[in-house]
Amino acid sequence: MNQATSIGAERLQRRMARGVDFLGSEAAILCGAMSWVSERHLVAAMSNAGGFGLIACGAMTPELLDREIAATKALTSKPFGVNLITMHPALFELIEVCNKHAVSHVVLAGGLPPTGSIDAIKQNGAKLICFAPALSLAKKLIRSGVDALVVEGMEAGGHIGPVSTSVLAQEILPDVADKVPVFVAGGIGRGEAIAAYLDMGAAGVQLGTRFVCATESIAHANFKKAFIRASARDATASVQIDPRLPVIPVRALKNAGGDLFTAKQREVAQLLDEGKLAMAEAQLQIEHYWAGALRRAVIDGDVEHGSLMAGQSVGMVTKEEPLADILATLMIEAAHALEKRAV
Known part of the structure; x- marks a missing residue:
């Protein structure tokens, strides 16, 4: 330029x-x-x-x-x-x-x-x-x-x-x-x-x-490659499936980990409905799901199951x-x- x-x-x-x-x-x-x-x-x-x-x-x-x-x-x-x-x-x-x-x-x-x-x-x-x-x-x-x-x-x-x-x-x-x-x-x-x-x-x-x-x-090189390949619409906010299971919105690139998290929320909500899980334990399972996920992506390069936190400006990278x-x-x-x- x-x-x-x-x-x-x-x-x-x-x-x-x-x-x-x-x-x-x-x-x-x-x-x-x-x-x-x-x-x-x-x-x-x-x-x-x-x-x-x-x-x-x-x-x-x-x-x-x-x-x-x-x-x-x-x-x-x-x-x-x-x-x-x-x-x-x-x-x-x-x-x-x-x-x-x-x-x-x-x-x-x-x-x-x-x-x-x-x-x-x-x-x-x-x-x-x-x-x-x-x-x-x-x-x-x-x-x-x-x-x-x-x-x-x-x-x-x-x-x-x-x-x-x-x-x-x-x-x-x-x-x-x-x-x-x-x-x-x-x-x-x-x-x-x-x-x-x-x-x-x-x-x-x-x-x-x-x-x-x-x-x-x-x-990690994998993390950087994911950013370089991504467009703005790939950086999506996490979705809360059930109001009983609070999820703080996080914007990250879509990957298998995100899909599995949505499935996990549905599974825990069903166990709650069936009385097979106490509310405190259910909320703890959701809260702990992403523990260490950002490190797995950034440091270890696990871009499939780690958390790829990224803003919508990622398409300009x-x-x-x-x-x-x-x-x-x-x-x-x-x-x-x-x-x-x-x-």
Whole structure:
């Protein structure tokens, strides 16, 4: 792709200025935290390329996170952050690990921050980013002292909410973008979309799926091939068969594992109807079905029965390439789009 003109590049720089200032990176683009994928190599590559990498803590123990942060620091001197899950039983110990390493930015995902967690994160000067799935929650989080928000729509991969990115952006940006930096996420695969959200008032964006097939990503070759072959319609949300058996919606590529999960739900529901299974045990069977499935796919390469979490932007992932090239392409596309604007 041709380089963008200085006009487009200057406009992009101006629109990203707030996000860049907040993150301390060269581009206001975060690499979303993807369990097993967003580890030291991808995080360091993202930050070294000028973006902002995020370690996906997921179910890591404090000891594992301690080692992962140290290993990431050995690969980059640029800023990066850590994504923590609010439901983690050792959340406050994980926060202490982040404080010990003077991690500059912490992202809390998976629900409202537990009491005391905001103060624990900010006491050492770290900036706190939280997900806002609705305008009311965005306002509540800002009142609680959160420094920035991520607005992520249902087009994203992994655990998702019910509302699309474009609707959430229209709902939330006009009300809160002047109060804290807001990063838009979910289904973004090209620079033109980045430019559009920046024009709407976003301070930057977050992408995950687009970076899975970076050369530096440790994802198994089978996992990357599945992404490269997939189209947007292959990234579907999991379906709940029975209201008695709650299923948190997850967007992933269709495979045999997904079909078997649907069959498993029907089987458990029938056993419930026949009185052969207690409700608690039935719900536990559904909850544990996918245990370890993401690791099986990402690390072991079992793309038939593992979980292939992917956003709908997966159709725009067409090859394996260095992360710096992916980021540069996105920036050039966004700059070209901005050249067409009046200002």
